[in-house]
Amino acid sequence: MEYTLIATATFGLEKVVANELKELGYEELKIENGKVTFKGDEMDIVTCNMWLRTADRVLIKMAEFKAESFEDLFQGTLAVEWGDIIPITGFMHVTGKSVKSKLYSVPDCQSIVKKAVVDAMKRKYRRDLFPENGVEYKIEVGILKDTVTLTLDTSGTGLHKRGYREMAGIAPMKETLAAALVLLSKWEPGNLLADPFCGSGTIAIEAAMIGKNIAPGLNRSFVSEQWDIIPQDLWQDIRKFARNSINDKEFRILASDISGKVVKTARENAKKAGVEDYIAFQKLDVADFSSKKKRGYIITNPPYGERIGQLNEVENLYKTMGNTFKKLNDWSYFVITSYENFEKCFGKKSDKNRKLYNGRLKCYFYQYFAPKEDKSYNYKNA
Ligand SMILES: C[S@@+](CC[C@H](N)C(=O)[O-])C[C@H]1O[C@@H](n2cnc3c(N)ncnc32)[C@H](O)[C@@H]1O
Secondary structure: OOEEEEEEOOOOOHHHHHHHHHHOOOOOOEEEOOEEEEEEOHHHHHHHHHHOOOOOEEEEEEEEEEOOOHHHHHHHHHOOOHHHOOOOOOEEEEEEEEEOOOOOOHHHHHHHHHHHHHHHHHHHHOOOOOOOOOOEEEEEEEEEOOEEEEEEEOOOOOOOOOOOOOOOOOOOOOHHHHHHHHHHHOOOOOOOEEEOOOOOOHHHHHHHHHHHOOOOOOOOOOHHHHOOOOOHHHHHHHHHHHHHHOOOOOOOEEEEEOOHHHHHHHHHHHHHHOOHHHEEEEEOOHHHOOOOOOOOEEEEOOOOOOOOOOHHHHHHHHHHHHHHHHOOOOOEEEEEEOOOOHHHHHOOOOOEEEEEEEOOEEEEEEEEOOOOOOOOOOOOOO
16 A cells, blocks of 8 residues: 655754655655655555664654644544554554644644544444554644644654663763764765764764664564554565675774763673674773874764753863864864854864754754865765
């Protein structure tokens, strides 16, 4: 069956998610705030859950309609054939959000949608009672400026949970954001990569997974794996394909942090992700970071001052970073921080910056590119 699918994205990452979808072969993409919409079938639901590194979730869009009253909401929801996807035993869990709309009471909207979904199920199955003791079908009612979007979540746990990071350091970054930073940097495995504020190792591990072409969903499960609409062998085939897609590239990523404890955690996480052979972990103050390599990449997420450490400490840290990175002449470096005076403290204006959100924090991803004359570096599309 053909569905309208939505890959949800953190604000600022929509184009990165769209690029990933293009790489997977999807062509007609609609990019909006927080989401990319496209068409696909059951196989695409599996593929996208398995392979998207930067999307938060994959949803099936069930309906979109205008609603200014509870009756509009009820009728619009009732018109959908929910029973085509949800079985008799399905656990129908409705979540909601409403922005700038006449229907603003989210709990009321949730109950109306639930009632209408159950009525549609009664129509389809010709029965009155649904035990709801089976697999979860999470329905979201999203209302924006009186337009209702009804979706079903195929991912379950958010896609950032790859299954390797049970332990996190201080202020860990979502795996989806870390993967996005690596993709935005255009790093490729032939080049040296370092994260001198590695914390729980998220950036290094995501980079290693990208380098080895390890599907981010390979070692986790998805709620729709238990859905009747997706044949089990599709999941098996796509997992098998993903396992066979892991390449034999060899590369080295340097991951260091001032805290020995977090370095230990990072190493454990890398082991769980199956990439420990590609990352060299070290307890190191950024002030002591150096490299004999002429070229390389740094992608890093230093403390911001908001969540950990004090502002002036962070300002001094950024000065130290500036002095350290200055010595790495032909390197490219990429720094994400919420601290707005970063460039001033760091001592150099970035070639490009990009607004992104790390959780709720508005951040900038400052990008410094290596000198252009080297032909092997193509920054035009960075
Ligand atoms: C925002 S956290 C990095 C989080 C990481 N991206 C993750 O996903 O877990 C910043 C890290 O910088 C480390 N740090 C603070 N000062 C440092 C310094 N002078 N040199 C190296 N690391 C430092 C902290 O120990 C902390 O782990």
